[in-house]
Amino acid sequence: MNGAAPSLTGFCRDCLCEQRPGLSRCAACGSPRLLRHPERDLLAIAHIDCDAFYASIEKRDNPELADKPLIIGGGKRGVVSTACYIARIQGVRSAMPMFKALEACPHAVVIKPNMEKYVRVGRQIRAMMQELTPLVQPLSIDEAFLDMNGTEALHRAPPAQVLARFAARIEREIGITVSVGLSYCKFLAKVASDLQKPRGFSIIGRAEALDFLRERPVTTIWGVGKAFAATLEADGIRTIGTLQEMEENDLLRRYGSMGQRLYRLARGIDERPVAPESIAKSVSAETTFHDDLSRPEALTAHLRALSEKVAERLRHGGQAGQTVVLKLKTADFKLRTRNRRLENPTRLADRIFRTGMDLLDREADGTRFRLIGIGVSDLADPTLADPPDLVDVGATRRATAEEAMNRLRDKFGRGSIETGYTFGRDRR
Numbered sequence: 001m002n003g004a005a006p007s008l009t010g011f012c013r014d015c016l017c018e019q020r021p022g023l024s025r026c027a028a029c030g031s032p033r034l035l036r037h038p039e040r041d042l043l044a045i046a047h048i049d050c051d052a053f054y055a056s057i058e059k060r061d062n063p064e065l066a067d068k069p070l071i072i073g074g075g076k077r078g079v080v081s082t083a084c085y086i087a088r089i090q091g092v093r094s095a096m097p098m099f100k101a102l103e104a105c106p107h108a109v110v111i112k113p114n115m116e117k118y119v120r121v122g123r124q125i126r127a128m129m130q131e132l133t134p135l136v137q138p139l140s141i142d143e144a145f146l147d148m149n150g151t152e153a154l155h156r157a158p159p160a161q162v163l164a165r166f167a168a169r170i171e172r173e174i175g176i177t178v179s180v181g182l183s184y185c186k187f188l189a190k191v192a193s194d195l196q197k198p199r200g201f202s203i204i205g206r207a208e209a210l211d212f213l214r215e216r217p218v219t220t221i222w223g224v225g226k227a228f229a230a231t232l233e234a235d236g237i238r239t240i241g242t243l244q245e246m247e248e249n250d251l252l253r254r255y256g257s258m259g260q261r262l263y264r265l266a267r268g269i270d271e272r273p274v275a276p277e278s279i280a281k282s283v284s285a286e287t288t289f290h291d292d293l294s295r296p297e298a299l300t301a302h303l304r305a306l307s308e309k310v311a312e313r314l315r316h317g318g319q320a321g322q323t324v325v326l327k328l329k330t331a332d333f334k335l336r337t338r339n340r341r342l343e344n345p346t347r348l349a350d351r352i353f354r355t356g357m358d359l360l361d362r363e364a365d366g367t368r369f370r371l372i373g374i375g376v377s378d379l380a381d382p383t384l385a386d387p388p389d390l391v392d393v394g395a396t397r398r399a400t401a402e403e404a405m406n407r408l409r410d411k412f413g414r415g416s417i418e419t420g421y422t423f424g425r426d427r428r
């Protein structure tokens, strides 16, 4: 990790000047923010995440808020979207109920989210990232992976320098700060960007990956949320070091495909490429009825079957989608599409179906329909789909059941298993 190794040359993150070994402050501008790392110029996979994104934008737009604890939240769900770092010192966190946040930090200024504004800023930042490399993979409104391999000739500087310059540019031109992680793979780049927030820049090199991971809790691993961590803990696994000592077969047997992921990531092995948004924009399935339908139960059964088809296509295409789109055509050929963006990408029939049901609820008002379709857009990296900890326990259980069903279907064929919703549909 950086910060250490004063014996190395480095550069200043503020004025970008090269630094001789041994100095603790920049020889040119006096900044203590020197970046040194033995693999500094060998690493090219970056993760950039904005600091306290919504809150930083509101502070930018109202300088009176600069030194005040600020919470963005409230709105319909009554939870904290994010809090500035001043409010975080008092214990305020994302997803906390508002009343709790205000107990912890009674003097906080509270602002309702202004999504349009945040989306606009997110897009500006993304466009600037795309000037660094075409290989930008957005993960959410305020973060992305960048594969900077092969960009040195273009920028006349190695990725570390380019990224420091980029962070400074965002501060200057957008007026908020970001944190950067640099490594040789996505997993560790993402971990790194979180290490020194806010205004951080951390490097995790190949040589230190195993040691770095050893003492960390299993929740550091992508996709290991609270629920799964509790399962692991019950099995005596709390740190990544324990995973490093386990056999691959053992982990596979215990935890299925997740076990394999644990095995590999625990060893700092992550070969997933940085994948810019895929060319296909959506995955969907639809059906036209023999006779127009209006009864909600009949529509529901179709929706379930179609959701499963979509999930299967996502699974086979190695994809996931973050926006669920419901399509209906009325008996008089009027098209209705309704969509909802999810918290995280999904590839599960259950989640697609339930979201589709919510959307259908408002449309199934006795209108006669001749067609129903369901699909997902905003296609995303499937490894980010359906994190177990962000959903209720019931959904996690259904997700596990769905994965088990998928394995059986792969083995015995599609018709081998039906859910209550679709059972007998073809026979009626």
Ligand code: TTP
Binding pocket: 049, 050, 051, 052, 053, 054, 055, 080, 081, 082, 083, 094, 095, 141, 142, 143, 197, 198
């Ligand atoms: P994050 O990048 O997770 O958080 P952040 O940018 O606010 O803070 P950090 O410095 O730790 O990166 O999320 C980006 C935005 O997404 C955040 O500003 C608000 C929104 N968000 C929610 O609305 N609810 C949530 O539970 C989380 C985690 C984020």
Ligand code: MG
Binding pocket: 049, 050, 051, 052, 053, 142, 143
């Ligand atoms: Mg952020």
Ligand code: MG
Binding pocket: 049, 050, 140, 142, 143
């Ligand atoms: Mg983020």
